[in-house]
Every structure is written in structure tokens, then in C-alpha cells.
Amino acid sequence: MDSASGPMELGRLGRNVVIKRASAALTALICLFCASTSFADQPRPWQMDLQAAASPIMHQIRWFEHYSLWFVVPVTLLVLALLIVVGVKFRASVHPVASRTSHNTTIEILWTIGPVLVLFFLAIPSFNLLNAQLQLPDADITVKATATQWQWNYEYEGGATPVAFDSYMLKDQDRAGAGKADLARYPRLLAVDNEMVLPVGKTVRMLVTAAPTDVIHAFAMPAFGVKIDAVPGRLNETWFKADTEGMYYGQCSELCGKDHSFMPIAIRIVSEEKYTAWLAQAANDLPGANKALMAATDRPADNLAVAANVSN
Ligand SMILES: [Cu+2]
Numbered sequence: 001m002d003s004a005s006g007p008m009e010l011g012r013l014g015r016n017v018v019i020k021r022a023s024a025a026l027t028a029l030i031c032l033f034c035a036s037t038s039f040a041d042q043p044r045p046w047q048m049d050l051q052a053a054a055s056p057i058m059h060q061i062r063w064f065e066h067y068s069l070w071f072v073v074p075v076t077l078l079v080l081a082l083l084i085v086v087g088v089k090f091r092a093s094v095h096p097v098a099s100r101t102s103h104n105t106t107i108e109i110l111w112t113i114g115p116v117l118v119l120f121f122l123a124i125p126s127f128n129l130l131n132a133q134l135q136l137p138d139a140d141i142t143v144k145a146t147a148t149q150w151q152w153n154y155e156y157e158g159g160a161t162p163v164a165f166d167s168y169m170l171k172d173q174d175r176a177g178a179g180k181a182d183l184a185r186y187p188r189l190l191a192v193d194n195e196m197v198l199p200v201g202k203t204v205r206m207l208v209t210a211a212p213t214d215v216i217h218a219f220a221m222p223a224f225g226v227k228i229d230a231v232p233g234r235l236n237e238t239w240f241k242a243d244t245e246g247m248y249y250g251q252c253s254e255l256c257g258k259d260h261s262f263m264p265i266a267i268r269i270v271s272e273e274k275y276t277a278w279l280a281q282a283a284n285d286l287p288g289a290n291k292a293l294m295a296a297t298d299r300p301a302d303n304l305a306v307a308a309n310v311s312n
Pocket of ligand 1: 147150216217218252253254255256260263
């Protein structure tokens with residue numbers, strides 16, 4: 001008895017350590033996800049899922065994705081199961097003489113009606129989503145994005161003083177000078193020198209084009225569910241309404257030449273007051289306006305985990 005209780009005790013201790021380590025790892029993982037929400041969304045290493053939704057359209061896209069999986073997964077499993085059953089049950093060694101059945105009315109009816117129903121249930125919400133994406137609501141702000149090999153130009157329409165600027169990918173040697181050394185907030189290959197700044201909760205109309213003698217690019221912002229071609233000589237239109245403040249990253253999404261992967265899109269979503277102040281200052285002094293906005297919105301990197309619990 002005594003000799004048996006030793007190993008059992010050890011086993012229990014071992015199990016406790018494993019459970020403790022697992023719960024610590026889980027907590028760390030949860031903290032990691034919480035910390036990441038404090039600077040909105042961007043692609044991450046080994047990301048398997050879509051970026052977190054930050055606009056009504058993207059919420060709808062996420063919903064539709066989950067909804068369609070309820071059809072995709074069962075159909076895939078059914079086909080896999082049928083393949084296995086048929087492969088095993090009707091293999092040559094068991095069934096030396098092949099069946100000559102050529103018709104079965106019940107099966108014909110079932111496999112016609114089944115797919116029709118599946119397509120019907122997929123098509124209705126899909127068309128609704130497409131409509132919501134393509135029907136522009138009344139816009140509060142209009143910004144024109146013009147793509148050139150290889151940067152973006154943003155032009156704020158309708159203001160008293162025009163605000164327009166180029167947005168280039170941030171080079172590593174310029175990070176310190178720009179005050180953007182924090183790689184978590186300003187990731188490599190995604191951070192830019194001048195972000196597009198927009199207010200939270202406002203409907204933004206994006207006019208998207210490419211410079212007249214340029215090539216086709218595409219304006220994409222995954223967290224807002226936006227992706228639209230930038231075609232020379234043609235003005236495309238899309239919209240979004242960001243529902244959370246923070247920094248969002250996208251990339252040119254149409255292969256456009258050698259620096260295609262070096263023309264990111266960065267949008268900083270801030271409160272309406274901060275946006276108004278930034279816009280007024282940006283008309284005359286863009287670097288000053290950006291610096292003031294960074295000072296007002298960016299928190300020190302070591303506070304990210306703490307800041308995660310405070311909405312920005
Ligand atoms: Cu491009």
C-alpha cells in the first residue's frame with residue numbers, strides 16, 4: 001500500500017504542475033489577445049482567422065462566414081464519408097462483378113433538391129451583404145485615395161482648406177525620427193509616414209483611383225471589410241464606418257510591380273474632436289498635426305498590456 005501511494009502522489013503533483021502551467025499559458029495567451037486589441041487590428045504571424053471586425057460591413061462578413069461554414073462543413077464531411085464507404089464497401093476484392101445500376105429516381109430528386117436548397121440559403125444572405133456593401137449611405141466625410149507605383153495619396157474633399165498628402169511605407173532608418181520605434185504599434189512593412197486620420201462612428205466615402213499613367217492597384221482594409229480596385233482613369237467608390245478607435249493596417253491588394261508589397265495602407269481612427277483638431281492643423285502643418293495626434297493617442301509600449309483594459 002505504502003509503496004503504491006508514493007508514485008500516485010508524485011503523479012498527482014505532476015498533474016497539478018501541468019494544470020498550473022497550462023492555465024498560465026492560457027492566461028498569457030488571453031493577455032496577448034487583449035493587448036492586441038488596444039491597437040486595433042493588423043495581420044499577425046501565424047494568423048489563421050480573419051482580422052477582428054471594426055465596421056458594420058465586416059461584422060456582417062464575419063457573420064456570413066460563420067453561417068456558410070454550417071453548410072460547408074457538413075457537405076464536406078458527407079462527401080468524405082460517402083467516398084470512404086463506397087471505397088471500402090464496393091472495393092474490387094469484395095465486389096468482383098460491378099453493379100450495372102444506371103438510374104434511381106429517388107436519388108436523382110434528392111441530389112437535385114439538396115444542392116438547390118443549400119444554394120438558396122447561401123444566396124439570400126450573400127446578396128444582402130453585397131447590397132449593403134455597394135449601396136453607399138449618406139457620407140459624413142469623403143476621402144480620395146490615389147495609388148501610384150508605389151505609394152498612396154490621400155485627399156480630404158469638401159473642406160475649406162484642402163488637406164492632401166502622400167503616404168509612404170515607413171523605412172527602418174526613419175522610425176526613431178518619426179517617433180515610431182514601437183514595432184507592435186508601427187509594424188514593419190505596414191507602418192507609414194503619414195496615416196490617413198478619420199473619426200470613429202462616421203460614414204466615410206472612399207473614392208479610389210490610380211494615377212493616370214500608372215497601373216492597377218487595390219485599396220484594402222480587412223478590419224473594415226473594404227477591398228476595391230484603384231484603376232487609372234476610373235473613380236471607384238466604397239464606404240466604411242469604423243466602430244472602434246485605433247490603428248488599422250491594410251495593403252495594396254493588386255499586384256502592381258516590384259514594390260507592390262511595400263505600399264501599405266494605415267488608417268488611424270480617433271475621436272471626432274481629435275479628428276477636427278488634426279484636420280484644422282494638417283491644412284497648414286501636417287507633420288505638426290501628426291505629432292500632436294500621436295502624443296494624444298499613442299501610449300508607451302510597456303503600458304500596452306495594462307492599457308488593454310481601458311478603451312481608447
Ligand atoms: Cu499597388
